Amino acid sequence: MRKRILIWLGSMLLQAALIPAQATAGTNNYILRTSTGTNAAIVCSRYGLQIVRNLGQADVYLVQGSDSVPPDILQQWMKGDPDVKHIEPDDDTNVPEKSLVINPSPAGMPLTTAITDRDLIKLYGATAWAGYVQQPAMGLINAFLAQKRSTGTGIVAIIDTGVDPRHPLLSPVLVTGYDFTRNVEGAASEWNDLNQSTAAILQQSTAAILEKLSVVQLNQSTAAILEQSTAAILQGKKPPAYFGHGTMVAGLVHLVAPTAKIMPLKAFKADGSARLSDIVRAIYYATDHGARIINMSFSLPRFSDELMRAINYANRKGVICVASVGNESKHDLVYPAALGNVAGVGSTNLHDQRSAFSNYGADLVTIAAPGEGLVTTYPGKHYAQVSGTSFSAALVSGAAALLIGAVNSDTRISLEQADARRAFSQAAECKECDLGSGIIDLGAAVQYIRQEKLPDTK
Structure with a gap:
């Protein structure tokens, strides 16, 4: 009784502090977990907060309050309140390529080679550049051998900037997604972040095989490969720096x-930024809508209880979670890659050495994959050359889908996170890399899954 009286008195004082400032103050957003779903409104009324939306679970909400009360003070007031299980700020995060601190080393396959190798070859019903399908990274991870046994099964959810739903290589494999930045189910299109004139320039591709190509450097990690006519018109009208990030990640998963x-789950804007609450929602959405793998090409510098809870929920449902480890060239923990039930992916160059920009360390990195000079899809029927741990993670998410397809149905119903980690550990050595088990070897991983007698999950 004494504790409840103190909470009530504290809330009255907090309300008194909020009321005079409400007209002019800004707001802070929080992720609130209550003891039951019905208590969220009571808690908000008690502390002068407003419910913005539910985050995909009955007891988790995005709430908003005045910034006249600092987050640590609000958290202190709530401490000991039996109706509050947890509250944390709705932090901002970014795609890792925004913090790429060291430029990638020269690519093993120069960009000029990717441009000139424009022969079209078949890729499961579609036509694609040979420079994309047969790029060196695929050989380095032994993907061609693995694809003789499996070409991938299940749904890979990609939490990113969205996707180009009309890209000819991707459109046949896309399922319904969600745009959490606009709260709309559907294509989760990246084009919605562009103004009409810039979008029209990128979409006017002639796709003429004889037209010369030009390289447009979009940011420190991405060079778009465009027809010269398109590149010339685009000068002065470049898209936002991280427009296309999700399409590029999707292209490598598909490869x-x-x-x-x-x-496609759009939680990030084209400037590379996102809110933690949208990421949490996306994880719950992916899990509840049939995803077998979640690709998270982003990293947060601070641990988040609600991010961990969402990933735990996904793991309990048998979802394999993959995340990039970041591009700061540090021996630091970032999340979600550092969580024990996530495969954290570091980057290597095309000479099997750790990328100079890749974060590293046994407590962070599970496995590594090439992350420099990769050729992938770019919005508007285009391609791009990219570098960063985001794209290493995409290769590993694709690898996880291969493993699911390689499962021997006589010995196992489904592949789960722990199984994937054991398969990934059948890796190629990366001397002095400090990148977990080493460089992923898909041939060895698929062979392990096919031969290993794994416990049945029926």
Whole structure:
């Protein structure tokens, strides 16, 4: 009784502090977990907060309050309140390539080679550049051998900037997604972040095989490969720096696992920024809508209880979670890659050395994959060359889809996170890399899954 009286008195004082400032103050957003779903409104009334939306679970909400009360003070007031299980700020996060601190080393396959190798070859019903399908990274991870046994099964959810739903390589494998920045189910299109004139320039591709190509450097990690006519018009009208990030990640997932499906979940804007609450919502959405793998090409510098809870929920449902480890060239923990039930992916160059920009360390990195000079899809029927741990993670997510397809149905019903980690540990050595088990070897991983007698999950 004494504790409840103190909470009530504290809330009255907090209300008194809020009321005079409400007209002019800004707001802070929080993720609130209550003891039961029905208590959220009571808690908000008690502390002068407003419910913005539910985050995909009955007891988790995005709430808003005046910034006249600092987050640590609000958290202190709530401490000991039996109706509050947890509250944390709705932090901002970014795609890792925004913090790429060291430029990638020269690519093993120069960009000029990617441009000139424009022969079209078949990729499971579609036509694609040979420079994309046969790029060196695929050989380095032994993907061609693995694809003789499996070409991917299940849905890979990609939490990113969205996707180009009309890209000819991706459109056949896309399933319904969700745009959490606009709260709309559907295509989760990246084009919605562009103004009409810039979008029209990128979409006017002639796709003429004889037209010369030009390289447009979009940011420190991405060079778009465009027809010269398109590149010339685009000068002065470049898209936002991280427009296309999700399409580029999706292109690499598709390259490794061409028959797996892709669920685009747009939590990031084209400037590379996102809110933690949208990421949490996306994880719950992916899990509840049939995803078998979640690709998270982003990293947060601070631990988040609600991010961990969402990933735990996904793991309990049998979802394999993959995340990039970041591009700060540090021996630091970032999340979600550092969580024990997530495969954290570091980057290597095309000479099997740790990328100078890649974060590293045994407590962070599970496995590594090439992350420099990769050729992938770019919005508007285009391609791009990219570098960063985001794209290493995409290769590993595709690898996980291959493993699911390689499961021997006589010995196992489904592949789960722990199984994937054991398969990934059948890796190629990366001397002095400090990148977990080393460089992923898909041939060895698929062979392990096919031969290993794994416990049945029926």
